Amino acid sequence: MSNGFFIDVTRCIACKACQIACKQWNNLPAEQTTNVGSYQNPPDFSAVTYKLVRMTESIVDGKFYGLYFPDQCRHCLLPPCLLWAQDSDAIYQDKDTGAVVYTSETQKLKAEDIIGVCPYDVPRRGKDGLLAKCTMCNDRVKRGMEPACVKTCPTDALNFGKLEEMQALASERLEKIKSIYPDAQLLDADDVRVIFLTAFAPQKYHRYAAAFDARPRKTR
Ligand code: SF4
Ligand code: SF4
Ligand code: SF4
Numbered sequence: 080m081s082n083g084f085f086i087d088v089t090r091c092i093a094c095k096a097c098q099i100a101c102k103q104w105n106n107l108p109a110e111q112t113t114n115v116g117s118y119q120n121p122p123d124f125s126a127v128t129y130k131l132v133r134m135t136e137s138i139v140d141g142k143f144y145g146l147y148f149p150d151q152c153r154h155c156l157l158p159p160c161l162l163w164a165q166d167s168d169a170i171y172q173d174k175d176t177g178a179v180v181y182t183s184e185t186q187k188l189k190a191e192d193i194i195g196v197c198p199y200d201v202p203r204r205g206k207d208g209l210l211a212k213c214t215m216c217n218d219r220v221k222r223g224m225e226p227a228c229v230k231t232c233p234t235d236a237l238n239f240g241k242l243e244e245m246q247a248l249a250s251e252r253l254e255k256i257k258s259i260y261p262d263a264q265l266l267d268a269d270d271v272r273v274i275f276l277t278a279f280a281p282q283k284y285h286r287y288a289a290a291f292d293a294r295p296r297k298t299r
Pocket of ligand 1: 090091092093094095096097098132149231232233234235236237
């Protein structure tokens with residue numbers, strides 16, 4: 080059944096260590112950005128930012144919360160990007176790990192289409208014409224190592240392992256926190272390899288937090 084992540088958003092302290100570790104492992108440069116009054120930086124995914132700690136300020140039941148969401152590709156079980164591309168040289172799913180991998184052949188794909196079919200608005204086109212996103216650190220995982228972001232997370236918000244183990248861990252943790260956060264939920268848990276647990280409704284975090292069924296998608 081290969082691999083998956085369990086991301087417990089309730090444990091995220093927005094330290095951004097995962098974002099930096101992703102840059103370091105994948106040799107991705109920093110980006111020039113502007114302070115727009117948010118702790119979130121850079122403001123969005125790009126071809127050199129695969130992991131982004133999103134921050135939303137929300138009032139829930141009369142209380143102020145800074146909600147953190149360490150966003151990334153969900154490595155969908157049936158990836159719409161892969162199904163749309165219909166080109167295994169450009170996008171394929173690693174049978175051993177489950178990673179959805181983009182290759183240099185993505186240069187020949189129409190970026191708007193691939194981005195348009197992703198329910199989470201993840202892939203981005205770089206200046207070199209290639210499409211890019213989280214790789215699941217497939218090079219590390221195939222050597223028995225954890226993804227760089229998981230390895231560096233100091234609070235166990237990020238977890239990685241066999242998909243069925245992550246599904247079980249996610250369900251167990253959901254049960255535990257329900258007494259504190261009655262609206263807690265697992266996001267798209269039957270459709271993706273990156274299962275998020277949120278304390279509140281996903282729409283409180285950002286617009287694509289749980290988007291598998293909520294967003295109209297392109298169909299062939
Ligand atoms: S490293 Fe862990 S705690 Fe820090 S921002 Fe990332 S997910 Fe959150
Ligand atoms: S989240 Fe988007 S980019 Fe990632 S596998 Fe799913 S459809 Fe593809
Ligand atoms: S799995 Fe690897 S590529 Fe994906 S967000 Fe984590 S560090 Fe980045």
